Amino acid sequence: MITVVDYGSGNLRSIQKSIIRFYPNVMISKDPELIEQAKAIILPGVGAFGDAIKDIQQNGLYEVLIEKIGRVPTMGICLGMQLLFSYSQESSGIRGLGIIPGKVLNIKNEISSSIKVPHMGWNRLIPISEPYFYGYAYFNHSYYCRPENRSLVICQVNHGMTIPVIILKDKILGVQFHPEKSKRAGDTLIQYFVSLIEK
Amino acid sequence: MKKIIPAIDLFDGQVVRLYQGDFNKLSIYSKTPSSLLHYFSKEGFDRMHIINLNGAYSGEFERGPNYAIICSLIEESKKWGVNIQLGGGLRTEKIIKKLLDKGLFKAIIGTLAIQNQKLLQKLLKRYKDDIIIALDVQNNIVSTQGWKKGFQIELNPLFKQFESQGALEFIITDISRDGTLTGPNFEIYKDLSKIKYKNTKLIAAGGISNLEDIKNCLKYTDGVIIGKALYENKVNIANLTKLKLKYDPTNLARRIIPCLDVKDGRVVKGIQFNNLKDSGDPVALAQFYNQEGADELVFLDISANLEDRGSIIPIIKKVAEEIYIPLTVGGGIRSISEIRRIIKAGAEKVSINTSAVKNPKLIRESAQKFGSQSIVVAIDVKREGNLWEVYIKSGTESTGLDGIAWAKKVVNYGAGELLVTSMDRDGTQGGYDLDLIKELYKAVSVPIIASGGAGTHKHFYEAINAGAEAVLAASLFHKRMLSIQDLKVYLSKKGIKIRI
Numbered sequence: 257m258i259t260v261v262d263y264g265s266g267n268l269r270s271i272q273k274s275i276i277r278f279y280p281n282v283m284i285s286k287d288p289e290l291i292e293q294a295k296a297i298i299l300p301g302v303g304a305f306g307d308a309i310k311d312i313q314q315n316g317l318y319e320v321l322i323e324k325i326g327r328v329p330t331m332g333i334c335l336g337m338q339l340l341f342s343y344s345q346e347s348s349g350i351r352g353l354g355i356i357p358g359k360v361l362n363i364k365n366e367i368s369s370s371i372k373v374p375h376m377g378w379n380r381l382i383p384i385s386e387p388y389f390y391g392y393a394y395f396n397h398s399y400y401c402r403p404e405n406r407s408l409v410i411c412q413v414n415h416g417m418t419i420p421v422i423i424l425k426d427k428i429l430g431v432q433f434h435p436e437k438s439k440r441a442g443d444t445l446i447q448y449f450v451s452l453i454e455k
Numbered sequence: 456m457k458k459i460i461p462a463i464d465l466f467d468g469q470v471v472r473l474y475q476g477d478f479n480k481l482s483i484y485s486k487t488p489s490s491l492l493h494y495f496s497k498e499g500f501d502r503m504h505i506i507n508l509n510g511a512y513s514g515e516f517e518r519g520p521n522y523a524i525i526c527s528l529i530e531e532s533k534k535w536g537v538n539i540q541l542g543g544g545l546r547t548e549k550i551i552k553k554l555l556d557k558g559l560f561k562a563i564i565g566t567l568a569i570q571n572q573k574l575l576q577k578l579l580k581r582y583k584d585d586i587i588i589a590l591d592v593q594n595n596i597v598s599t600q601g602w603k604k605g606f607q608i609e610l611n612p613l614f615k616q617f618e619s620q621g622a623l624e625f626i627i628t629d630i631s632r633d634g635t636l637t638g639p640n641f642e643i644y645k646d647l648s649k650i651k652y653k654n655t656k657l658i659a660a661g662g663i664s665n666l667e668d669i670k671n672c673l674k675y676t677d678g679v680i681i682g683k684a685l686y687e688n689k690v691n692i693a694n695l696t697k698l699k700l701k702y703d704p705t706n707l708a709r710r711i712i713p714c715l716d717v718k719d720g721r722v723v724k725g726i727q728f729n730n731l732k733d734s735g736d737p738v739a740l741a742q743f744y745n746q747e748g749a750d751e752l753v754f755l756d757i758s759a760n761l762e763d764r765g766s767i768i769p770i771i772k773k774v775a776e777e778i779y780i781p782l783t784v785g786g787g788i789r790s791i792s793e794i795r796r797i798i799k800a801g802a803e804k805v806s807i808n809t810s811a812v813k814n815p816k817l818i819r820e821s822a823q824k825f826g827s828q829s830i831v832v833a834i835d836v837k838r839e840g841n842l843w844e845v846y847i848k849s850g851t852e853s854t855g856l857d858g859i860a861w862a863k864k865v866v867n868y869g870a871g872e873l874l875v876t877s878m879d880r881d882g883t884q885g886g887y888d889l890d891l892i893k894e895l896y897k898a899v900s901v902p903i904i905a906s907g908g909a910g911t912h913k914h915f916y917e918a919i920n921a922g923a924e925a926v927l928a929a930s931l932f933h934k935r936m937l938s939i940q941d942l943k944v945y946l947s948k949k950g951i952k953i954r955i
Contacts, residue, residue: 267801270775302798304826335826346826364900371705372902372924374828374871378750378954380536380706382499390496390535392708392954394781396803396828398871414499415705437779437803440534 258453259294261321262286263311266302271333274436278443279450288320296328296453297321301335305360305399306347308335318353325355329427329452337423337430338401346399356425358403367416374398379413379433381421381441386410387448389422391441393433401430427452456950457673457702458502459695460540460658461495462682463488463528466508468520472683476591476630478512484686488524492531498696501706501952502538502560504626504660504680510544514566517550526557533558536706536954538947540587546571548578555585561948563626565589568617569597569608579621584948587658588617589626592643598630614647624656626680632662636684639668644675656950664689666698673702708954709946710750710925711915711939712904713932715740717786718757720766738773744932745780747939750954753806753874753927756786757849764793768800775801783831785874789814794821798829806874808833809847812854812861815868822869831904832870834858836891837878843891850878858891859898866899873899874927877907884910884931887918896922912937912945919951 258279260268268284275282275298285291299321301308312318324330325340332340342354345362352360364373378392389411400419403409411422421432422445429449435442463470466481470488474480485491488505495503507525510516525541532539542563545551551562568575568588578586590597590610597608614625627647629640639662647657659672660680669690672679684690715722721735741752752774756767767784774782784797785806794805805825810817811832822830835850836843836858843858862873875895877888887908895903902924909915909928918926931937947953 266798267772267775269772270779270801273776274779302825302829304823307824368704369900373900374902375707376828376872376902377710377924378708380501380708380952382706383497388493388497392536395707396781398826398828413706414700414703415707416700418499418700434781437781439779 257281257283257294258296258298258450259291260284260298260300261291261317263308263315263317266300268300271298271300271436274442275446275450278447279453286315286317288316291317291320291324294324294328296449297324297330299325299330299332299336299339301333301337301339303335304346305335305338305344305352306350308339309347309350309352312339322353322355325353326426326428329429329449331429331431331449333431333436334397334434337432338399340428340430341401341403344399355428356401356403356408356423356430357405358401360399360401363398363400363415363417363419371416375400375415375419379415381411382413382418383411384409389441389445389448391439393421393435393438393441395421395433397432400432456704457676458658458678459500459669459699459702460502460504460678460680461491461500461685462504462506462660462680463491464506464508464682465521465524465543468524471508472686473508473633475633475635478508482686488528489531492528492535492537496535496537498692499699499706501536501703502540502678503532504682505539505541506563507541507543511542511565512544514544514546516544516546525554529554529557529559532560533955542587542589548574548581551578551582551585555582559585561585561587561624563587563589565591568622569613575617576620583621583623584945586622587624587626588622589628590614591628591630593629593631595643610643611646611650615650618652618655623654624658626658626660628661630661633660635662636664636687636689638662638664639672641671641675644672648675666690666694669695669698706952707924708750708952709919709923710904711748711942711953712751712753712783712925712927713744713749713939714753714755714906714927714929715933716755716757716929717767717770720758720770723757737770738777741774741778741780741782744939745778748943748955749780749939751781751783751803751925753783753785755806756784758786764796768796771797771800771802783874785831785833789817791817791821791824794825794829798825804829804831804872806831806833808835811865811870812845812847812856815865818865818868818870822871827869827871827901830870831872831874832865833874833876834862834865835876835878838888838891841890843877843894846878859894862895862899866901870901872902872904874904874906880908881906882930883908886910886914887921887923887926889917889921892918892921892923910936912942915942916946916949916951919946
């Protein structure tokens with residue numbers, strides 16, 4: 257069973273449905289006990305860093321997520337990827353899950369003002385190490401993840417700077433774009449995630 | 456945006472470089488051309504220059520082992536989102552059309568352009584945006600045919616002649632420098648940059664030996680092709696990647712967005728699709744536009760009773776769960792709870808218009824709650840000289856607000872994107888208000904969706920050049936006056952980054 261963690265963010269059915277095409281058992285849940293039993297976890301996210309962490313705490317999910325992420329294959333999507341870090345410039349007083357060392361930073365502070373932020377729309381993936389993901393993917397974000405260990409970054413994009421967009425650490429995948437909206441590039445990523453479960 | 460274009464020269468199926476075009480002085484760099492396409496693509500380059508040397512020599516493009524390799528490179532390039540410009544023995548319309556149909560970005564013609572005026576004119580008429588003319592030059596004299604037979608034609612008059620016949624893009628190679636790593640002949644490019652039309656694209660090739668050469672060429676040209684220096688490590692790939700980022704900073708594609716008016720769960724206003732059983736069904740239309748290549752959709756909910764958003768919520772859910780196309784929903788949104796329902800249903804973004812003016816706090820609160828990237832502010836303006844006045848309530852009420860100042864303000868409040876409609880242009884099909892887009896582009900840091908006035912392919916191109924990140928149209932798409940697919944191909948050939 258893949259469990260999509262429901263802590264009150266966007267439409268999780270679209271994520272669920274896009275994964276079901278490659279893996280039959282996908283559940284949406286906010287029950288810590290069910291999440292505890294999951295074979296794999298999807299951490300979605302739409303919105304702001306601070307609010308998401310508060311929602312996770314209010315739903316009593318903070319501990320179970322820290323316990324579970326990395327022990328089973330986990331995919332953090334968009335804000336869900338950023339939540340894997342401890343610090344975000346978006347909500348500097350609030351501590352994230354702190355599973356991957358590094359920071360979440362505002363793109364705007366790092367690039368020329370002629371490049372527009374939020375980073376919104378379809379950007380061309382630049383794979384840097386295996387497994388390779390390529391083609392166009394759909395983005396919609398203003399902050400980006402910078403892991404301390406750069407070798408975790410397996411894919412990036414150019415948008416006034418190089419933005420890490422897929423990180424892979426053992427069984428943990430973080431993806432800045434929306435695989436459920438990214439057509440072929442999204443499908444190959446989901447298939448790869450499913451292969452982590454079957455390993 | 457200026458392009459740095461890695462070169463892949465193919466000889467007997469291998470990647471090679473020649474020294475001054477001489478087939479007896481050849482170095483082999485790779486036996487697997489596709490691995491080089493992947494390699495450059497992984498370094499961030501999105502345009503590659505491929506030459507079929509056997510074809511250039513024999514004049515028969517399809518003979519020998521290169522052809523099959525080239526076809527598979529074109530296939531790969533589509534998957535990776537890379538554009539290929541290809542030449543070397545392209546002498547007939549048939550082969551050029553065949554390759555373009557396979558998805559080739561641009562065909563490079565050299566010998567043909569000089570030797571077959573009739574065919575050239577035909578090609579420039581039919582495939583103007585798909586053709587690059589390559590001229591090899593030595594002491595300002597043009598030569599052709601795999602650099603073997605000499606012709607005595609001067610460069611500048613020939614260049615102007617081709618330009619006047621409709622050629623839009625040129626590669627100029629100084630063959631006395633090519634493969635020598637002695638530095639390019641900047642004078643040629645400087646001269647041509649002075650005499651060329653403004654929109655003519657000029658690409659330099661030959662003799663590039665270091666990063667300074669590239670920078671100096673790009674002072675006068677729109678692109679530069681780099682081959683040998685890269686293969687022989689005269690130019691470090693990491694440094695070249697950095698330079699690419701400076702001249703060509705983002706690979707983000709510009710977006711094409713159809714806008715649908717939805718009333719009580721049905722699409723209204725002028726939808727004319729013969730192939731749709733129910734052209735009032737928003738989900739069916741979303742599916743149609745998704746397949747056509749639309750990058751996002753905007754649903755404008757114009758239902759009379761918006762209290763609980765009863766009619767649009769199930770539609771948003773269906774689009775999010777079945778079609779997966781990114782969706783922005785607008786129309787009469789007044790509260791955080793409405794925004795929450797729309798986003799929870801699966802919309803990527805909400806668009807606020809009248810309420811943003813009446814209650815600017817809504818922008819700030821919603822941006823804090825859902826992130827700026829989820830909040831679009833729609834601004835409808837009417838032009839007054841060189842100013843634009845903001846209107847609300849579907850354009851029925853003037854506000855006295857200055858459009859540009861208002862745009863800055865809403866971005867300060869936290870809007871992540873602006874959907875700006877020129878009411879003067881809306882429905883005219885006479886083109887977007889380019890002055891408005893330019894002013895906004897300068898004024899704000901967030902992406903702008905231009906709306907109002909699109910009528911032709913060129914209008915979209917102009918709006919993007921003026922600074923629009925995305926371009927929106929309604930009846931033009933609904934009435935099938937132009938197809939999104941055709942539009943995207945057109946824009947891509949014009950050098951705009953587009954997801955095809």
